[in-house]
Amino acid sequence: MSKTIIQVNQLRKDFYVGEITVHALRGVNLEIREGEFVAIMGTSGSGKSTMLNILGCLDKPTSGSYFLDGISMGELSKNELAALRNIKLGFVFQSYNLLSRTTALENVELPLFYNSKIKSKERRERAEAALEAVGLTDRMHHMPNQLSGGQQQRVAIARSLVNDPVVILADEATGNLDTRTSFEIMALLQDLNQKGKTIVFVTHEADIAKFMTRQVVFRDGHIIREELVTNRNNAVELLKNLPLEELV
Amino acid sequence: MNYINSMKIALNALKRNKFRSFLTMLGIIIGVASVIVMLAIGQGSKKSIQDQMASMGTNLIFAMPGSEQKGGVRMGSSDAQNMKLSDIDAIEKDCPAISDVSPEVRASGQAVNGNQNWPTTIYGVNNKYFSIRKYTIGTGRSFSENEIQTYAKVCLVGQTVVENLFGKNDPIGQSVRFKNIPLLIIGVLGEKGENGMGQDQDDLVIAPYTTVQKRILAITHIQSIAASAVSESQNNAAITQITRSLRNSHKIKEGAEDDFRVRSQSEMVQTFSSISDIMTVLLGAISGISLLVGGIGIMNIMYVSVTERTREIGLRLSVGGRGNDILLQFLIESILLSVFGGVIGISLGILATQLMSSVMNWPVVITTISVVMAFLVCSAIGIFFGWYPARKAASLNPIDALRYE
Ligand SMILES: Nc1ncnc2c1ncn2[C@@H]1O[C@H](COP(=O)(O)OP(=O)(O)OP(=O)(O)O)[C@@H](O)[C@H]1O
Numbered sequence: 117m118s119k120t121i122i123q124v125n126q127l128r129k130d131f132y133v134g135e136i137t138v139h140a141l142r143g144v145n146l147e148i149r150e151g152e153f154v155a156i157m158g159t160s161g162s163g164k165s166t167m168l169n170i171l172g173c174l175d176k177p178t179s180g181s182y183f184l185d186g187i188s189m190g191e192l193s194k195n196e197l198a199a200l201r202n203i204k205l206g207f208v209f210q211s212y213n214l215l216s217r218t219t220a221l222e223n224v225e226l227p228l229f230y231n232s233k234i235k236s237k238e239r240r241e242r243a244e245a246a247l248e249a250v251g252l253t254d255r256m257h258h259m260p261n262q263l264s265g266g267q268q269q270r271v272a273i274a275r276s277l278v279n280d281p282v283v284i285l286a287d288e289a290t291g292n293l294d295t296r297t298s299f300e301i302m303a304l305l306q307d308l309n310q311k312g313k314t315i316v317f318v319t320h321e322a323d324i325a326k327f328m329t330r331q332v333v334f335r336d337g338h339i340i341r342e343e344l345v346t347n348r349n350n351a352v353e354l355l356k357n358l359p360l361e362e363l364v
Numbered sequence: 365m366n367y368i369n370s371m372k373i374a375l376n377a378l379k380r381n382k383f384r385s386f387l388t389m390l391g392i393i394i395g396v397a398s399v400i401v402m403l404a405i406g407q408g409s410k411k412s413i414q415d416q417m418a419s420m421g422t423n424l425i426f427a428m429p430g431s432e433q434k435g436g437v438r439m440g441s442s443d444a445q446n447m448k449l450s451d452i453d454a455i456e457k458d459c460p461a462i463s464d465v466s467p468e469v470r471a472s473g474q475a476v477n478g479n480q481n482w483p484t485t486i487y488g489v490n491n492k493y494f495s496i497r498k499y500t501i502g503t504g505r506s507f508s509e510n511e512i513q514t515y516a517k518v519c520l521v522g523q524t525v526v527e528n529l530f531g532k533n534d535p536i537g538q539s540v541r542f543k544n545i546p547l548l549i550i551g552v553l554g555e556k557g558e559n560g561m562g563q564d565q566d567d568l569v570i571a572p573y574t575t576v577q578k579r580i581l582a583i584t585h586i587q588s589i590a591a592s593a594v595s596e597s598q599n600n601a602a603i604t605q606i607t608r609s610l611r612n613s614h615k616i617k618e619g620a621e622d623d624f625r626v627r628s629q630s631e632m633v634q635t636f637s638s639i640s641d642i643m644t645v646l647l648g649a650i651s652g653i654s655l656l657v658g659g660i661g662i663m664n665i666m667y668v669s670v671t672e673r674t675r676e677i678g679l680r681l682s683v684g685g686r687g688n689d690i691l692l693q694f695l696i697e698s699i700l701l702s703v704f705g706g707v708i709g710i711s712l713g714i715l716a717t718q719l720m721s722s723v724m725n726w727p728v729v730i731t732t733i734s735v736v737m738a739f740l741v742c743s744a745i746g747i748f749f750g751w752y753p754a755r756k757a758a759s760l761n762p763i764d765a766l767r768y769e
């Protein structure tokens with residue numbers, strides 16, 4: 117059996133807004149293994165983003181334990197968490213979050229800038245390779261405002277790949293894109309997953325979740341359902357059948 | 365932490381906002397340039413005062429009647445008649461630190477040549493006076509000991525007097541009337557220009573002191589004594605010796621006040637230099653304020669950009685930037701801004717200074733100290749005013765920064 121990448125137990129997260137306490141997560145247990153492509157689903161406000169942010173070490177849980185690649189997150193300092201994000205994690209955001217007036221290549225290089233072990237030559241080579249992997253070799257020197265939304269998201273995926281993370285975390289990464297472009301992104305992610313990359317993907321769209329290997333459904337801060345996807349969609353095939361006129 | 369990477373990141377961030385970076389630097393540029401210019405003007409005027417004073421002779425010493433004002437009534441020095449020719453002989457005998465000494469009597473009036481006349485001053489002196497006051501004899505000669513003994517009606521004239529009374533003609537051999545006394549011109553003084561106080565040092569007539577005493581003023585006392593110390597370092601010794609000699613000659617009792625004053629030119633140089641020092645400090649302070657304003661400008665922009673770039677900071681944190689990396693980035697940005705601004709400002713200041721000296725003929729001096737100071741102040745401003753916004757950026761929580769709207 118493949119090794120465990122993510123292991124959370126009794127994870128809770130409370131937000132305090134004035135007098136009110138919001139229980140965003142109310143005791144979540146989840147295990148994700150290497151090579152999985154997990155969809156985190158649920159209605160709006162069910163705690164999906166909160167969960168992903170904690171998995172991504174961007175936020176700390178109120179209680180509960182979290183092991184990433186065998187390391188307990190609870191005991192790490194801010195700087196250690198930053199170093200961990202730098203080496204082990206890749207993020208893809210709904211709104212791409214690219215640096216404006218900065219070329220695609222430089223955007224992809226960004227995580228490597230914070231790793232002092234990587235020299236500038238290697239940094240460039242790895243960024244070029246990551247852009248090649250997302251099919252943007254010819255757009256390397258374009259600025260974000262010269263790229264379409266889909267292309268920008270692919271730059272963001274390249275950025276999440278460039279440090280060769282143990283897991284890529286994506287929050288509504290197709291939320292701003294049309295169907296065809298979403299499918300293209302899914303094709304890219306399926307390809308990456310095929311090559312062994314573990315991916316956790318937050319979405320509330322059922323047809324997007326169909327591309328993944330497992331679905332985890334949240335409601336009200338609990339996981340209410342977990343199931344393997346039985347007849348999994350293949351994005352490349354769907355794209356072939358997708359009528360072009362639909363876009364016009 | 366990787367400083368080279370932080371430097372690259374900061375440089376890229378500045379490049380992404382070229383115009384804003386330039387505007388931010390503008391405050392520093394103007395501040396530094398004005399500091400450089402103001403200090404150059406201040407230092408320049410000090411130097412030119414010192415130079416001009418030095419042209420009057422730095423080992424020059426005067427003695428004149430009158431006492432230090434220490435309460436009570438001060439005697440009007442121009443009326444005093446307590447200085448005698450015998451004082452000069454005594455000084456020559458008593459004072460090893462004095463190389464030359466000359467009596468001085470003065471009269472103001474019109475110098476007349478035919479239908480030309482010119483208001484000037486006639487100085488009655490001996491022929492050591494020329495070296496004491498650093499006058500040279502341009503053409504002609506000085507007067508002889510015999511001419512002094514016989515109250516000879518001879519004189520030397522300064523360039524200004526020549527210009528106004530004789531135009532382009534050679535004045536030597538001609539005569540000039542002063543208080544109706546015709547004086548034969550036997551020499552013309554070399555040109556000296558203005559002194560540190562803007563007085564024309566060429567506007568004078570020099571005659572034997574006996575001539576001025578007897579024929580023009582009808583007095584037997586002298587009005588003041590001009591002397592030169594052996595060297596500038598002997599100034600104080602010379603002052604002490606003259607004082608002692610004069611007290612002796614004037615029979616002043618132990619403990620009683622002097623009835624004369626002794627001053628050295630170098631004291632006056634110091635007084636004037638310290639006045640222009642005060643001016644330099646004032647000018648520097650005023651431009652320092654503009655530098656401060658420039659610094660606050662940097663702080664303002666950095667502060668705004670921390671807020672504006674919160675999402676960027678969030679992103680940097682999410683891909684593994686540590687708080688310290690962010691702090692360093694913002695700090696380097698503000699240091700780069702102020703140092704670039706400083707370098708441009710220094711160049712601009714030097715340029716403006718050169719322009720001032722070549723176009724307006726202002727005396728300016730750029731000292732290395734002022735350039736180094738300006739540069740250090742700029743760097744300090746960068747660190748000082750960049751620190752707070754940078755600190756703020758570094759303390760942001762990744763998720764809060766990413767969520768920021
Ligand atoms: N910073 C915060 N402060 C206070 N409450 C918060 C904060 N972040 C999230 N919450 C609350 O926590 C709950 C879960 O929010 P979360 O963002 O995880 O939902 P979500 O499942 O991602 O929803 P959506 O699909 O709309 O993105 C919500 O009730 C939300 O209001």
Ligand SMILES: [Mg+2]
Nearest residue numbers: 164165166287
């Ligand atoms: Mg969400």
